[in-house]
Structure formats: C-alpha cells, structure tokens
Amino acid sequence: MRRLGRRVRHRPDHVRHGHPARGSGGVLHAPQVPARLAVAASIGRRRAAATPRPRPLSSRGRRVLIVILALVALLYVLVVSFYNAEGTNNVTGGIGPTAESGLIITVEPIAVNPLTGQATVDLSMAWQGSDMVDADGHLRENTRVTISSSVGTQEAKFIAGDSLGRLETTIGIDGEQSNYPFDVHTGGLTFSADTYTKASDGSIQSTGPLVIGLQSTGGVSGWDTTSALGVGLSEYQGMDLSFNRAFSTQVFALVLLALAVILSSFALVVGVLAFTNRRKAEVGLMSWTAALLFALPLLRNYFPNGPPVGASIDIFVYLWVIVMAVIAATLNVIAWMNQTRDALYAASAHVEASHSNEPNPELHHGA
Template sequence: MLRTARVPRLSVRSRVVAAVAIGLGAVVYLGVVLLYAADLSASDHRVVRLGDDGTDLALVVKPRSIDPVQQEFTFRVEVEAGSGLVDDGAGLSRAVRVEIRDAAEGNRTQTVMFGPDALSSETLASTLSSEQRLEMWPFDRYAAELEFTVEQEDGDGEFHPLAADLLIDGGIPGWDIAAADDELDSSDEKAFDASVTIGRSFSTMAYAIVLNASLILMAVIALVVSISVLRRARQMELIFLGWIAGMLFAVPALRNFLPGQPPIGSWVDFLIVLWVVVSLIISLAFLAFTWFYSHPSRPRDDPSQSGGADGRHG
C-alpha cells in the first residue's frame, strides 16, 4: 500500500508572519489607489480664486501641462463675463485685452485679445523657476511668477484698466498646484500678481516610495540567498546565477518606470538604484565563487591506463 506524503504544517509563527505580510500589502495597495483617486478628484475640482472677488469679469487660467525638463508651464486663458459686460448673451460688449507678464523670463509680456464677438480662449506658456531642481525628484518644486493686467476698450478705441477676478481652475494629474496673489494698485493700471507653485502630488510620491522599496527588497533577497549559499546553509543551484543576472537586467527597466522619469544622476540613483545594482553584482559574485569551488572539474583519464585495469594492452 502506497503511503501519501504528509505536507508539513506551518507553525503559528509562520502563519502570523504570513498574515502580517498579506495585511501590510493590502494596506499599501489600498493606500496608493486611494491617493491616486483623491489626486484625480482634486485635479478636476481644484479652484483657486485670486484678484478682486465679485467683479463683472473673471479671468480663468486652466493648467494644461508641465515640462520640468524645459521648465515650462502651459495654461489656457479664458474669460467669464457678467451681465454688465455681455451683449445679448452672445459675447463681450467691448474688447478686453489681457497682458500677462512672465517675471521668470525677463518680464516677457504676452497679450491676449478677447473680441466682442465671442468669449474665446488661448493657450500660453510660462517659464518656471526651480525652487528644488528636477534632480531632487520626486521632491522637485517649481514656481511661476505671473502678473495679469486686464483692460477694456472704450467707445474711442482706447483701453482702460478693468478690475477682474482670477480663477485657477483645475489641475494636472500627478502635480499639486497652489497659488497666491499679491494685488498691486497704481494710478494708471489695475494689476495683480499670481504666484503659482507646482510640486509632485502625494500619489506620485507614494508610487515612487513603493517602487523604490521593491528595488531594495529585490536586492535584499538576492543578498540573503547568495550569503546562505556561500555559508553552505543552502545548496548551490546553477539556476541562481541566471536568476540574479535577470534581476540585474530588470533594474534599469524598473528605474525608467518611475513616474516623471527623473533624469540620470538624480538623488534616487545615488541613494537607491546604484546600491541595488552593486548588491546584485555582489550576490552574483558570491554565487559564482560558491559554484566554482563546489563543483570541481573531473580529472581527465590517464591515456596510459586506457588499456585495461592492469595497465596491459590487449
């Protein structure tokens, strides 16, 4: 009668460790998903109000894209007019001119005209200044210093300053956009500054933390296995060499999968990626050393003994 092999039961300690590991993984998973969902919801519903609240004209700035490499912030400018500035609900009764001065680009001024026929919009770009450079990813931060001047055309074709309300409407997934204003009053113009600060969102940081933690865990596992084999606590298997080599090729792919693709030479390379690669290479060296000395090559047969056991040729 054949006896079935008994499967060893896990100890209580092993069960507790497995349950804690599964629970921790579930918490991390839910945390990252909820942060991403909250970031998307905040981007869709984020509204920052600056300027003169309660005016008949609102200048709406809608962020469109951020290029940290070129340090460029692209946004769309629209106007929303009250009943006092709209002609029969079809458009502005008179033309409105908006001047946007970019302090980071040597006070470059961009002019947008909104005609009386329709409430149009236009896409503009602003230069960002770095509060923390891109190499500090994901803690890099940027700022856009913009000054808005709104003027309305009168019956003689001349433009006069017009008080306006400024709305920064919406956001960009993966980025946290905040703004503050510093209103400027003078005798001949009505202007207000908008200081826009841009940084990575919490969901992007959580993504980066999880992926970097996975890289570190991969290096730790490789070191534990290789040191165990080197100390003869575990049997050497030739497949270990291919396994470590495969992880070495996986590191660059995982590194390039980081959100925002930080440039080569960022702090994350010196703090994590470099040492993960070094750990994997050391693990590979340990395994190669153990394999070399645990599998000596067989000596070749002596040709003089090939004639028989007694050494005589037949």
C-alpha cells in the first residue's frame, strides 16, 4: 500500500504496542537475554549463595534478647547504687551524746589485707572536758594510752604540755580468704589509759586510770565494715571490727566467673563438633582455643581484690574451666590431624575446579 508516494508497512498489533509475541498456544515467550548478562547473573547467584545472609530475628529470639538486656541493666543499676554506698561503717554502741570528761578515741579503719591477716586503723585522740587539758588543749599530766590486739600491745605516751594526737596501728583479723568473694574477716581492739610519772631511775609509775569513750567513722573501699563499740565511758574499753566484701566486688567476681565458664564451654562444644566430623577442622579453631589458654589465666587476675590461686573458686570452678579449654584445644588438634590427605586433595581440587569453570565477566566487558 502506497500513501503519498511512500510505502507503509503494517505491523502486527502485538509488536506495535510493545507486547511480546504469542505462540499458537497463547503462551508468552521469555525475552532473549545476552550471554554476557546471563554469565554475570550466574556468578552473582553463586556469590550470594556462598555469602551467608542475616537470619531474621524471631519472636522468641527477640524475647531472649530483651531478657538479656534487662538483666544487664538491672545488674548495672544494682552495682552503681550499692557502690555509692560502699566503704561506709555500720557502727553500733559508742560513747553517745555526753558531757562527761574523758579520753575520746575515734577509730577509723583505712586498709584490709586478708593475705597477711591484718587491718590498719587510724586512732584519733582528744580529751573531752577541761580537767586534763588547759585552754590551748595541752595536757596537764603525762598520759599513756595502751592499745592491744591479737598482734600485740602498743603504747602511746604523751608528756605534759603536749597535745593529744593520732597514730596508726595494725590489728590482726581472722577469716578464710579462700571463701572469696563471700569471705568475712573479724578482729578486735582493747584500750586503756592512765596518767604516769617517771622516776629518777627511768621507770614509769602509774598515778591513776582514765576513763575512755569510743567512736568510729570512715570505712575501707571495697569492703563493708561493721564496728561494735563499747558503750559509754569506762576505764577499760573494747571494740570488734568485721569486714566483708562489698556487693559490687561479689557481683563482678561472679560475672567474670560465669563468662569464663561460657567461653570454655563454647570451646569444648566446638572441639567436640570438629572431632566428630560435624564441623571442618581449621587452623583458626586451633588458634582460638590455644589463645583461651592464655586469656583465661589473665581474666583470673581481673577479679577485684582477688585471692591467690588455690581459693575455693579455683578448686570448684576456675581450674576446671582451664581443663575444659585444654581438652577443647586437644580435640581440635586431633581433628585436624585426622584429616586424610586424599580428603584434603579432593577439597582443594573441587575449589580449583569451581574457580576455573567460573567465567570472569570483566573479560567479556565491551564484547
């Protein structure tokens, strides 16, 4: 058909409107894809199959995650709140409010050393009243204060004209450090005081006892202290001190212990899987389990105020944790050694064949 001198060719409707051709059966035929794009798509599918994709979080996994985060937040709040209140001294007894004259001794614990079985306390002495001191606080008579504990007796002498002062003393404490972090250590102090004169031969003669009143303040960081003091004023006074680990120390010790158990348990499970051929034995697994043998003893040193090796946590838990890590490392080494040469060659040949059969799309670029 010619129109205005030009030949016009009629195209089928399905071509004119961009629809694919239909076969006799009315089935759509897939469009032809260039070979280069087909190869690239094939390589992309292989790489996608080899690359693990993140698994969607199920409702159960979401609940477990929420519970774990809630526990961590609860532990954090408890530790911070108790840490702010630690280092205090729970005092019972003492001199109380009184206007009577007497020697007032303030006891402040400043250090605890369970390894040596000793605690250090600071003693601050002052006279209440005006019968023994002048207006400037200087003593009218020679004064002697005797402090006794399980480690011995110590005397503090103040001559007339001097002021009463302070001194540090060491007391013995009794407790089982092996019960860490739930160990408790106790000790005691006794006090007496008198005035004295010094004879011509240098000997000291007591001229009369003095009444004493006790009070306590302060505390030791990382320890909860309890002080039980004698009541009122007396010529002979005594006190008992008790030290137990702070709540934050106990919590962190238990958390580190649990982490060590979890790590060694994972290592043992991985070692069993590799040994039973359920997982491939690799050098990386051996390196990881071998590193645990050095990491676990280092983690043991991070226990707050931790005791020497041999405490109950070591005998009941931590040494067994290290044993589990050693077993895991041994299983991984044996599994790696049991891999036959033929199996290794077959695996290597399979990898090489898969790489050689995989076309490189860059070679076809621009073809």
